Amino acid sequence: MAEHYSSFNRGTWRWFLQRVTAVFLIGALAFHFVMLHFVNHAASITFAGTEARMGGILYFTLMMTFLVTAAFHGINGVYNALVNMGLKGTQKKAVAAILVVAGIALIVQGTRVAIAMSPMF
DSSP states (O other): OOOOOOSOOTTSHHHHHHHHHHHHHHHHHHHHHIIIIIISOGGGOOHHHHHHHHTSHHHHHHHHHHHHHHHHHHHHHHHHHHHHTTOOHHHHHHHHHHHHHHHHHHHHHHHHHHHHHOTTO
């Protein structure tokens, strides 16, 4: 039988945060689907409605937390999948740097959009 291998070492902060963000994302995605597919149907979503939702501090905070946790969870998952496939040495460092820059860019752009859509700012 094949030996189990994972670049996620149990007990490390990345291992722990991957699990915590997964639990948070399940709840945030459920909230997102209920709000945007059952309470407000997709055909009736407008910029004005989005602006109204983003005007609430709790909704805005949830969406910003959703952005950061999804970015971390996804990037950390991609990085570890590549490491599990055998990425090593200089390539591993280059991919890590590219993913960090991509993650920062994603969070910066997402924050800019959230601020633009919120009447609080």
